[in-house]
Amino acid sequence: MNKKDYYNTITSQIEELTELVDVQTEKCFDCEKLENLLPKGTLEDLHRVVLTGCGDSYSACGAMLQGFKLLSGIELSVVPDPMEFTRYYTEWDTKQGYPDDEVLVIAVSASGGSERIVEILKKGNNMGVHSMLISNNPESNGAKEAKTVYWVETPAGCNTPGLRSYFASMIAIIALGAFIGLKKGTISEQRFMKVKQEIVDYVKNFMLDFERMDNQAFELAVQMKELDRFEAVGDGPDYFSALFVEQKVVECPGVFCIHSNSEEWCHISMMVRDNEHIGTVFMVTEDSPSYGRIVDTTWGAQRLGRPALVVTDSDKEDFAEGLNVCKIAHAPEYWMAPLMNFCPGSLLAGYQSAVNDKNFFGGKYNFRTREFKWD
Amino acid sequence: MARTYLKMYYSNTFRLQCLDIDPLTLDQFDRSVESVKKIIKKDPAFLTSKHIIGTGCGDSILAAAVCKDACDFYLPGVHFEAVEALELSRFYNMEVCDKDTIIVAASVSGSINRTNECILRGNKNGLTTVAMTDNADSKCAKCAKVLYHVNSPKGDNNAGNRTYFVNILSFIILMAAMAELRTGNSYLPELREQVKKYHDEFFAEFEKMDDFLFQKAFEWKDKKYFEIVADGTLFWSGRFVSAKMAEVPGDLCSVIDSENFMHVNSIMYPGSQFGEMAMICSYEENVSRIADTVSQQVKRCGRDVLVFSDKTPGELGITEKVDYLYVPVPEKEWHFLQPLYSYLPGSLFSAYRAAVLGEPFFRGGFDFEVFEHSYSSPEVIV
Numbered sequence: 001m002n003k004k005d006y007y008n009t010i011t012s013q014i015e016e017l018t019e020l021v022d023v024q025t026e027k028c029f030d031c032e033k034l035e036n037l038l039p040k041g042t043l044e045d046l047h048r049v050v051l052t053g054c055g056d057s058y059s060a061c062g063a064m065l066q067g068f069k070l071l072s073g074i075e076l077s078v079v080p081d082p083m084e085f086t087r088y089y090t091e092w093d094t095k096q097g098y099p100d101d102e103v104l105v106i107a108v109s110a111s112g113g114s115e116r117i118v119e120i121l122k123k124g125n126n127m128g129v130h131s132m133l134i135s136n137n138p139e140s141n142g143a144k145e146a147k148t149v150y151w152v153e154t155p156a157g158c159n160t161p162g163l164r165s166y167f168a169s170m171i172a173i174i175a176l177g178a179f180i181g182l183k184k185g186t187i188s189e190q191r192f193m194k195v196k197q198e199i200v201d202y203v204k205n206f207m208l209d210f211e212r213m214d215n216q217a218f219e220l221a222v223q224m225k226e227l228d229r230f231e232a233v234g235d236g237p238d239y240f241s242a243l244f245v246e247q248k249v250v251e252c253p254g255v256f257c258i259h260s261n262s263e264e265w266c267h268i269s270m271m272v273r274d275n276e277h278i279g280t281v282f283m284v285t286e287d288s289p290s291y292g293r294i295v296d297t298t299w300g301a302q303r304l305g306r307p308a309l310v311v312t313d314s315d316k317e318d319f320a321e322g323l324n325v326c327k328i329a330h331a332p333e334y335w336m337a338p339l340m341n342f343c344p345g346s347l348l349a350g351y352q353s354a355v356n357d358k359n360f361f362g363g364k365y366n367f368r369t370r371e372f373k374w375d
Numbered sequence: 376m377a378r379t380y381l382k383m384y385y386s387n388t389f390r391l392q393c394l395d396i397d398p399l400t401l402d403q404f405d406r407s408v409e410s411v412k413k414i415i416k417k418d419p420a421f422l423t424s425k426h427i428i429g430t431g432c433g434d435s436i437l438a439a440a441v442c443k444d445a446c447d448f449y450l451p452g453v454h455f456e457a458v459e460a461l462e463l464s465r466f467y468n469m470e471v472c473d474k475d476t477i478i479v480a481a482s483v484s485g486s487i488n489r490t491n492e493c494i495l496r497g498n499k500n501g502l503t504t505v506a507m508t509d510n511a512d513s514k515c516a517k518c519a520k521v522l523y524h525v526n527s528p529k530g531d532n533n534a535g536n537r538t539y540f541v542n543i544l545s546f547i548i549l550m551a552a553m554a555e556l557r558t559g560n561s562y563l564p565e566l567r568e569q570v571k572k573y574h575d576e577f578f579a580e581f582e583k584m585d586d587f588l589f590q591k592a593f594e595w596k597d598k599k600y601f602e603i604v605a606d607g608t609l610f611w612s613g614r615f616v617s618a619k620m621a622e623v624p625g626d627l628c629s630v631i632d633s634e635n636f637m638h639v640n641s642i643m644y645p646g647s648q649f650g651e652m653a654m655i656c657s658y659e660e661n662v663s664r665i666a667d668t669v670s671q672q673v674k675r676c677g678r679d680v681l682v683f684s685d686k687t688p689g690e691l692g693i694t695e696k697v698d699y700l701y702v703p704v705p706e707k708e709w710h711f712l713q714p715l716y717s718y719l720p721g722s723l724f725s726a727y728r729a730a731v732l733g734e735p736f737f738r739g740g741f742d743f744e745v746f747e748h749s750y751s752s753p754e755v756i757v
Contacts, residue, residue, distance in 0.1 A: 054634055054635060054638045055635060055638030055639050058635065066466065069468070075468055075471050081610075081632045081634070081635060082632070082634045082635070083606040083607070083610075083632040083633055083634045083635075083661055083664065084606070084607060084610075084632070086634075087606060087607065087659070087660035087661040087664070088606070088607040088608075088659075088660065088661070090447070092447070092451070092452070096454060097452065116634050228599075229600075229627055231627065235461060235462075235465070235466075236462065236465065236466040246639075247639050250639050250640060250642050250643050251639070251642050254642055254643055254644045255643065256599075256600045256627065256629070256643055257629075257643075258627055258628075258629045258630075261459065261461055261462075262461065263432055263459065263460060263461035263489050264432070264433065264436075264459065264461075267432050267433030267434075267618075268433055268617075268618045268621050268622065269621060269627070271621045271622045271625065271737050271738065272621045272625045272626065272627050273625030273626075273734065273738055274625075278627065288465075289465035289466055290461055290465040290466070293461065293465070293489075361642055362642050362644055
C-alpha cells in the first residue's frame with residue numbers, strides 16, 4: 001500500500017502547523033489586541049474564569065486549562081461541558097461568590113455561530129459577568145452576543161476536520177492566560193514572551209520528525225484496519241488530547257471510541273472483553289505528575305492484548321515490547337504537550353478512515369476533493 | 376415458534392444487588408447517620424469549611440460527582456468539587472486551598488492506592504481529610520484525620536452496586552449533618568422521610584422495570600455498541616452505568632452530554648448496531664435539548680433508543696419512535712436524591728445482558744498476572 005494514496009486532510013493540516021504556529025502566535029500573543037479585549041483594569045481583577053465550548057473547542061479548553069491556570073494565576077478556572085454550564089450552572093456556580101466584574105465567561109468556537117455558544121454567552125451576560133467569544137468569526141451570532149470578541153485571525157485554509165481551529169483555539173486560550181498573568185503580576189513580561197517562543201520552538205521541533213510519525217501512523221492504520229472500537233487515554237491536560245483524538249476517530253472513520261484517564265482505565269476499561277479488538281491510544285508525557293501511573297497502564301494494555309499506540313516524549317525504555325511507541329518531541333513544560341501530542345492519534349484516525357475507503361463525517365466529506373456532499 | 380425465556384434463569388448476583396438496594400436503603404440511612412454523628416463535632420472544619428472536595432476512584436468518584444446538588448441544598452455558599460483521585464493526587468494545586476478545606480475520600484475497601492495518596496497529600500497540605508469507608512482497619516482509614524465508617528451490612532458487592540449506593544447516601548447524610556451543625560436546625564429526620572418516599576415510589580415500579588429490562592437484554596442481544604446520553608447529574612449516573620457495562624457484560628459504553636452528541640458522537644455508525652440509553656428527568660432545564668437529540672438519534676442516526684424518564688417521550692417533546700421505561704424521580708425540591716436510584720435501570724440491563732451473553736463478570740475475576748502492573752500500582756507520590 002502506498003501512503004500517498006491515502007493522503008488526507010488530517011495529514012495536510014498537521015503539515016501546515018509548522019507555518020501556522022508563526023502566524024497564530026503572532027495573532028494571539030498580541031498585547032495590543034489582548035489589552036483591548038476588556039475594560040482597563042478588568043483582567044487584573046479577575047478571580048473566576050469559566051471556559052467552555054462544543055466538540056473540539058471544549059477539548060481545547062480542557063487541554064489548556066492547566067497552562068491557563070498556571071500562567072494567569074486564576075486557580076478558580078473551570079471547564080464545564082456546554083450543557084452543564086448552560087442548563088445546570090447556578091449563579092453561585094459561575095461566580096463562586098466573586099463580584100460580577102471579577103468573573104469572565106469564555107465561549108470558544110471557531111465558527112462562533114452555534115446555538116449553544118450564543119446561549120453560553122447570553123447566560124454570562126444575564127448574570128452580569130464579562131463574556132468573551134474566542135473565535136475566528138467576528139461577525140458570527142456568538143460575536144454579536146459576546147461583550148467582547150477575541151478574534152484569533154487564523155489564515156484561510158482547509159479546516160476539516162478541525163485541526164487548524166483546534167490548534168488556534170489552544171494558542172488563543174494560552175495567550176489570554178499568559179496576558180492575564182502578566183497584568184496580574186503572576187508572570188513577567190520576559191516569561192510572557194518566553195512562553196510564546198517556546199510554543200513556536202516546540203511545534204517546529206516536533207514537526208522535524210513528522211515524516212517518521214506519519215509513516216508510523218499509516219503503518220499502524222493498516223495494521224488496525226479492521227478494528228471498529230477505539231479508546232484514547234490521557235491524564236491531566238492530556239486527558240483532553242485523548243478526547244480530541246476520540247473526536248477525530250469518530251469524525252473520520254466513524255467508528256466507536258471513548259476516552260479515559262489512566263486510573264479510571266485501570267478500574268473500568270480494562271474489564272471489557274475483546275481487548276484484542278480495541279485500538280488504544282495512550283498519551284504519555286514524561287514530565288507529567290502521573291507519568292509512572294500511565295506507564296503502568298500501558299503495560300496493563302499490553303498484557304491484555306490491546307493493539308496500542310503510545311504517544312510519548314520519553315526516551316526511557318519504560319514500555320513493554322509489542323506496544324507501538326511513537327516518540328514525539330519533548331514539550332518545554334508538561335502543560336504544553338497537548339499543543340502537539342494529539343497529532344499521532346489524529347493521523348491514525350485519518351489513515352484508518354482512508355485505508356478503509358471511508359470518507360469523513362459519515363461519508364459526507366471527501367478528503368480528496370475536500371468537498372462535502374449532503375443528502 | 377417463539378421461544379420463551381424464564382427470567383429466573385437469568386438472574387445473577389448483580390441483579391440481586393439491584394434488588395438489595397430496597398431493603399438496604401433505610402438500614403444504611405440509619406447506619407450512616409449513627410456514624411456521622413460520631414464525627415461531626417470532631418473537626419472544626421465541619422463547622423467552618425467553605426470548600427469540600429469529594430474524591431475516589433472508579434465508582435467512588437462517580438458517587439462524589441452526583442452529590443454536588445446535595446451540597447448546594449444543605450450548604451449553600453460552599454464550593455463542592457468532585458475531583459478524580461488521579462487528578463487530585465497528581466495535578467490539583469492543593470497549596471492554595473484554605474486550611475479548613477475538607478477532602479472526603481470515598482473508598483469502601485479503603486485500600487485504593489490513589490485514593491490514599493489523596494489523603495496523604497491532603498494531610499501534608501494541612502487540610503481536613505475524611506476517609507469514607509467500610510473498612511475501619513484500612514490504610515485510608517488509618518491515614519485520614521477523620522474516619523467516617525459507613526458500616527454497611529454484609530452483602531455481595533461484586534461490581535459495586537451496593538457500595539455505590541452506600542457512598543452516595545453517606546455523602547448526602549454528611550452534608551445534612553454539616554448543615555445541622557452550622558444552623559442548629561434539624562434536617563436528618565426530614566431527609567429520612569424524603570428518602571423513604573422516593574424509595575417507596577421507585578421500588579413500587581421495580582418489578583415492571585425488571586421485566587422490561589430482561590426483555591430488552593434479549594432484544595438488544597446482538598447490539599455491538601452502547602452509549603448513554605445524559606446531562607447534569609444524570610451524566611454522572613450514566614457514567615456509573617457505563618462502568619457496569621464494562622465490568623459486568625464487558626461492553627465498552629460511551630457516555631456523552633446531549634450537546635456534544637450532536638457535535639461528535641452522532642457521526643459514529645452504523646446506527647443500527649447501537650443501543651442508546653437516554654436518561655432524562657422531566658423537570659430539569661436540559662429537556663428541550665436532550666429531547667431534540669434523542670429525536671435526531673433515531674431520525675438521523677438510525678439508532679434504537681431506550682428512554683429512562685418520569686414522563687413519556689411525547690410529553691418530553693421527543694418526536695420519533697423510541698422505547699420507553701417509566702422511572703420515578705423525587706419531587707423537584709428533593710431532586711438531589713435522584714442519584715440514589717437513577718442508575719438502577721441501567722445496572723439491571725447490564726446484569727441481564729451479562730446473563731444473556733453468558734459472560735462472567737470481570738471476565739472471570741481478577742487475574743493478578745494481568746493486573747499486576749496496573750490495578751495495584753504501588754507507586755505513591757505525595
